[in-house]
Amino acid sequence: MKELTLRSDIVIVGGGAGGLELACKLGRKLGPTKVTLVDSRLYHIWKPSLHEVAAGTLDIHQEGLSYQMLAHDNGFNFVFGPMTALDAASKTITVGAIVAATGNDEVLPERRLTYASLVLAVGSTSNYFGVPGAQEHTISLNATEDAERFRLRMLRLMLAAEQEHEEGRGTGLDVVIIGGGATGVELAAELREASGVYVTYGFDQLDVRRDVRITILEGASRVLAPLPEKVSAAAADLLAKRGIRVVTDCRVTQIERDKVTDKDGNVYRANLCVWAAGIKAPDLLATLGLPTSKGGQVEVDDRLRVKGAPDIYALGDCAACVDGNGHPVPPRAQAAHQQADYLVANFVRQSKGQAPQDKPYEYRDYGSLVSVGQSTSVGSLMGSLRGASWFVQGWMARVMYTSLHLMHHRAVLGTMRTGVLALARFLVRRATPLVKLH
Template identity: 45%
Template sequence: MTGKYGTSVPDARCTADPTLHRIVIVGGGAGGLELATRLGETLGKRGRASITLVDRNRTHIWKPLLHQVAASRLDMDDDELEYLAQARWHHFRFFNGAMDGLDREQRRIFVAPTVDEDGQEITPRRAVPYDTLVIAVGSTANDFGTPGVAEHAIALDSAEQAVRFNRKLINACLRANSQHEPLRPGQLHVAIIGAGATGVELAAELHKTTREIAAFGLDSVDFDQTAKLTLIEAGPRIVPQLPEPLSEGVADLLKGLGVDVLTGRKVTTITPEGVALEDGTFIASELKVWAAGVKAPAFLAELGLETNRINQILVRDTLQSTVDDNIFAFGDCAACALPNGSFVPPRAQAAHQQASLLLKAMKARLKGEALPRFHYKDFGSLVSLGKYSAVGSLMGGLIGGNVKIQGLFAKVMYKSLYKMHLIALHGWFKMLLDTVGRAVLRRTEPHVKLH
């Protein structure tokens, strides 16, 4: 296969020993950054391989936290991690830019140029050579071709989108509080399309947020009466990954908070004024969030690798692509078959398990040994409802999903998932210091981000 940009694109400048095996990881999400960190601490630190991470962003934030950023419950600056700093601390290299091409013959990926807010080029288009390529670019929202989604709704795929929604939310509250005329239809209404974990968690956090924003002097509007949340799900029930009794309990809790929960209702169009449903209902709403499905980034289907209808790279149980042994893929962007014919679900626990396997696989690859094979273990699902509760089903695939938890214990388990991510990136000691520091700061700062 000839590269998309031919041979005219120069290789990225790199001071690594050219004799070392070059492992390039594309995508610095939870799985990709964990793998780069652990490979850097083992192979990179000992001079056994050159490890490079490529990502379009300069900072990392754990994706399950984005709904809290959107709802003003979390200041992103407190939780994001600088890739360059992580690379320096853990013996790998970081290149900023989006992968947009692949030359399998010469074993190079192409990285798009980066520009600043004025359009001035920061880094040029360049190529990054590899001996082993690992693709972990995650997923994006799947709008299923629904008209108006791209123009009038916000997904929560990235930190930029979460911050954008947050600004719109705060501005909507300030605007409503300062205007003299009555609120128009749909003003201060939020419609969330998709009632999986992201949609449900966002609804619970937004209910608390609007009440706390009002406590900071926004007393011209009765937010309890005017701020409205509608959760729309095309399927028969919300959070379908949970057992039905827990799903029903979550729905009852949200309804008790005043959230309109609509199931079995398909969205047909999104307009500036609101959301149109298949049954003819129109829900007026100033803010719309799309959380109804995911797909892999479209550029993956143009790389010459085998992909499915949602752009995921098809991989074997070694996580190697089906057409090139030198290319691996994992996480949300990979389709890895399970023995029952289904595929590994797009969950953080799956990416963590696959990153652990690839750490072993890279070591085996350098030694010329057989690669380990991936066996997914379903440890269940957890859903946070903010300050109100948390629910979940533990050890789902191991004992049939019979252990159902909720309340304080479920909250602790949910928070422990993020702590495990921090441990993978920083180790136990830094995680403990970080936890103590956040607990102290939390007592001296507003519990909602107001700018």
């Protein structure tokens, strides 16, 4: 078969929050002959909502946005497939073949894609830190298929627990979440609420607090360790009120099929185990011949250009970027959003034959919000004064947390369609079960 070679002025690899926003905003300004997005999946989901998919409170088939649809509506080109190689000298990337899920039929061949400018936005993946059994016996919420796999397994375990109780031999089930960061806390709270909802749909033999036991194991002295202590304390209090056990200063040393062991020899029974203890850059980056940090991220300068490769840029979790004070930019959605906006301005200037903007990229921390179930959130908001922050909690924090998702959708769908989509979801939730039951 003849090798297929495509060309685009700006090629963006990775359709996560930052990469997709960059593609949509540039596509609307420059058009499909200029901008191409490459991703190994056909649809996009906002990664911070994966814990809701895992708990069953969000249906991935309703939440996912088709890249092909977004490309059509925003004026960029979409190439389906994983990036497998980079030839920086010839400014070419290789996009791997797509093979049918059943059988070995090749749906799309391997392709070459040449570029004038390349943006790497491939996100991050789980870092297991060499813990024995972690990769084999845990589920990490890196992608939609992980969240869906967790949801189906959780549903099967609850069905089995319900059956055991009917037979008079019920022991319930144990869910262990390793890592008390935002993902671990949000998943634990969402699972507690979801398990309570399942009971109303026929799992009436189960007592939620007695039979669905949820434990968070955190290596630091408190959950949400990177956030202010007041936020951490409020989250811990909300988790305790929901009957979620939190064990701090706990370093996991071994994970087996049905149990977790820590450094002190404590054993935690686990029917289902989630790894949320850390992230790292995808292994692909180490094979591209680009400079990488100790954590595997691509090293970039203050203009988000890869060091030694001025035509290649990186943003989001995969970029080793520092702020004006020399501190690493945290792997958060707000950082990817800011970096995307910075690159949009530069590429638009470049398309007009103008010099890049004079100022370097500067990260601005607007605070953090953590969902603790469907009805409340906690977090801190950063003020304009250096070091000033405000603690927020409850209904107002929940509204602000939800607005972050809507802001992302507005960036890729526009104001009108985001409003219609929000209304449609509100109506659908009143015509369907509160959790996905199949």
